[in-house]
Amino acid sequence: MPRRIDGARWRASLLSLLLLLVVWEVAALLTADPTLVPTPQGVAAIIWLEAERGVLFVHLGATLLRVLAAFLVAMGIGCTIGLWLGRSPGANRWGDPWLVTFLNLPALVTIVLSYLWIGLTEVAAVTAVAVNKIPLVAVMLREGARAFDPNLDDMSRVFRMTPWARLRHVWAPQLAPHFAAAGRAGVSLIWKIVLVVEFLGRSNGVGFQIHLYFQQFQVGYVLAYSVSFIAVMLAVEVFLLQPWERHAGRWRRHAG
């Protein structure tokens, strides 16, 4: 039964993607100017060319590494802050205004300031992205930490669970849905900001390539790199995030 539902969902997803390609194709035909709106097959040919030359993977890899680094830093620091603010009302009174300030700081400002203060380095790039993302993770995890079951807290205290055991077996599973949501929102936000960071001050990565071809007015190449990276991020979603969520939520489905 679940398999059939899955199958139906896959078919719907594929069809809807196909429809997107058709819309693109029609738009390209109507424009009739491949330098402005290249056809999907034209873009596919460029992706193939870049892949054969190997440059595609160099830039995809560079961007992916930055996404990963910024993601880990942002999740690590964001979760710590969120957990702390969610558990301690005193800390939250002081921390909340900071959080709101940083939440409303435009990504561009963080990036520019980070490059100005740290220099045009890898550290500056990752820092800029992470700083953009940390407040969002913290807010989402704070909500999770506030909703902790007080009975389980009592239980873990009575049975003298160690802080580590408590974190792993009592808090982390309660945070998992919030963690997954923050992670998902994180990945999609981070990779978009990483492109801007690369656009403004890096010499490799998808963002750098887009900058390059933007200056040369090569729409086909801009689209080729964008589409490739979207494909990579979709693969991360389908093959990493979704299976992990299923694994973490397996205890729920046994009910009944």
Add this chain to the structure above:
Amino acid sequence: MPGAGVAMRVDIRHKSFGTTPVLGPVAFTVAPGEILAVTGPSGIGKTTLLRIVAGLDREFEGEVAEVGRVGMVFQEPTLLPWRTALGNLTLVTGCGRDEAASALEEVGLGAYFDAFPNTLSLGQQRRLALARAMVVAPATLLLDEAFVSLDDETARRMRRLAQRLLERRSPASLLVTHDLGEMAMLADRVLYLDGKPASILGETRISGTDSGRDEPALSASLRSWLASLRPAATSS
């Protein structure tokens, strides 16, 4: 009946939430192997008393001593839904796998090592919670209406199970309950808490060995004893 060892001592002089007094002077001791039942109207502060003894609430005037390792069965089973039955014992109490396994066998959950709690019935969940409390070999066992919302037959089986486990390990036990049958079957002494703030308004000792008790007669005499303490109200 009470075995060797030091009795658990509770001497609460005052406990309030904000400006609302909850507990007045409440003092008693429970010897190892002894089962003290605490009863009284709902919301009178019985759970607060247990939380103080468990060390969960330290904001009170008075002293609680010789509690040792605590095992507690809460009103709700309070299990980790994302861990298996076995994990709920080993990960929470730090006991070994073998110990946990035999504790599960003891409460009749030998076939459910890898079951997640939400696949178990309420009775099974409560037995799992009981196993968790016993596996730490507690010096003090706290039972907070641990057998409520079970059907009569299941509740009776659970009480008998609890009785067996208690006889074997002899912790000092504190049993919060409204159920006369439960007191008649398990308790050595019963305290009645009432008033605002609550204090001990009555205490009675239940004689007779555990196996040779005339439970219906004991229930009846407990009922009239409680009625004499609380003329306006009736108990179930």
